[in-house]
Amino acid sequence: MKEKLFKHKKKTITIEELENMLPSHTGSYEQFAELVLSFEEEGILEMVKSKGRNARTLSVAYTYRIQKQRLKKELHEEIKHFRLHLHPSIKLDSYFGLDPSQWKKDLSSIQSIHTYIEAFGFPHYEVPAPERSVELVGDEKWITEGQGKELLERVGLWEAMKVIPVSDPMMLAVNPTVLAAQQPFKHLIVENKTTYQALVDALPETNFCTLIYGSGNKIIKSIEQFERQLPIPNATHMFYYFGDIDRSGIFIWDRLNEKQPVKPAMPFYQACLDKASLDGKTSQRMDEAALETFLAFFSEEERTKIQSVLEQGHYFPQEVLRTCELQDIWRQAEWN
Template sequence: MEIFLKQYTRVTVTLAQLEQVSAGWQEYREFAGQVERLITDMVLTPIAACGTNQANPPLPLKYRVNKLRLCTELHERIREKQLVVHSLIQLEPYFKSDESLWRKEAAWIDMLHTYLSRCDLPLHETSVWERSYEIAGDEKWISEGGGYAFLQRVGLYGKLNIVDIAEPLMFALNPGRISDPICLHLIIENKTTFDILASNLPETDFLTMIYGAGKGFLSGIGNLEWQLHLTDRQHRLFYFGDLDQEGITIWYLLNSRRPARLALAFYQALLAKEFTKGKENQRQNDKAYASFLSYFPGNDQDKLRLLFAGAGYYPQEALAASELGEIARKTPWKSI
């Protein structure tokens, strides 16, 4: 019956459920004795308002389940482990967790104890992959194998000197603009549109066209100057994404990291077309939407309001390759 209650997920249980678990292998008096013992141990608390079964001895018809009282043995094992593992490993969270988590991570606790006993806290900064390999012999254990949540749980992730290493930006480079005192960059959300625009890059004002990969570029955008080895120049960013709530939010997140103008000419070309219905499940970020809207003149703001009121959107692909190329080449981006 204890095994059943450990696996039981609700806060109350009926006498009928307990009888069903014990059916076929216990006499009633033996069953009643087991229930009464669980009541005495405060694992089960009778709900008096539900009455009893009127049997001999009578048993309450319904109980509250106190699962923590079932974990006495587990808690003793946790306390014993805390006494022998490295003092920096904090096991308190396991007192409130399911036993299955303890069974899953007990070996990781031993592994982390071995690492800390050998190295103590690392003094040098390194990537998550290198630190993961040092601890577990698997460079993906922290990022993909559950190690991040485990290290957070035992209070050690923030002490392991792990630094976030941004993904490198993917971009096409225009050598003809490498000497410009103000370097212009166009960030493009989707790959198909990026490929088309990159083929027009030499005939534009842009030094680079950066492939956004949705939000993928955001972690690396702060390293743009470093990747180009042009830290002594001014850099001006433009963004062009899908005209939907997700695209607006991506631009807003970018603009919160570093100023980025909207590539208005592309968006205005989209607004001149019929929009597509769909993406009703996308959630609107009110601050992002208001900030995005403010970049447009009044008549375009009206079109945007109608667009989203009608659950519409424009994918970048709504512009043909010829339209994309013409806008990229003929718009005076330097004067914007």
């Protein structure tokens, strides 16, 4: 009930609203009144004197003022208590600023993680997420479907738990001729299958290490597999991305860039801008922050054209460039 009081949007609450917070199976008025009066005694609920009290044996006020600072203080004291008793690697600082319900939801899992660390220490090798989930909390879906990854990140243990991410493998073609070349290794990610098929035959004629098929927004997750699928020791990598110039394509690039720095493949995008745009993207919503970040790579004239095209509900699909054009651009452009 304290969590519901904390979430209550108004500063005051009526006795009827308090009753509605209780489960339907809750017992008598006396039990309800005892609970409310205990909150009064703790200073969590303060009577609004002008509203008065009822005349029943256990008299409660008709309206209360919620002292949320008291609720926060109680929560903070509980977190401090656990911080003293849990393994020191478990960081609880983020919970001081989160909703109390998040702490209540996470606590049992945090205690299970503490028990695991105390018993076995930290893992020495990586295992798939379901296996680590069972070891930590006894639920194979906890990391992937039960917000376990988010909890481990909150308490600063995601890296330490050595979890192999669960995602689809990346689809890529490798150019073996550059594996012994000077680093950084260059990699081109393309959004659509048609573009991948158009470019793959030209890969050996470029100085790129791989051509990666992004499969729309799947690349945002599958990029996690890159180091496993191309395990080159002590390598440095440079990624380029080419997708549709539309709201979806820009969004995919932006989200991918947040996980793995990736440059827009400017020679391809600039070649698209020389073509006629196509109609048919009026239903997509624009992520303005993503668009702003994307446009920063273009000249003022190019930015104006892209914005105008998108505002008209038009777009540039990758397919506006023919196979021969795509291959020539990839071979001949300067990739910095």
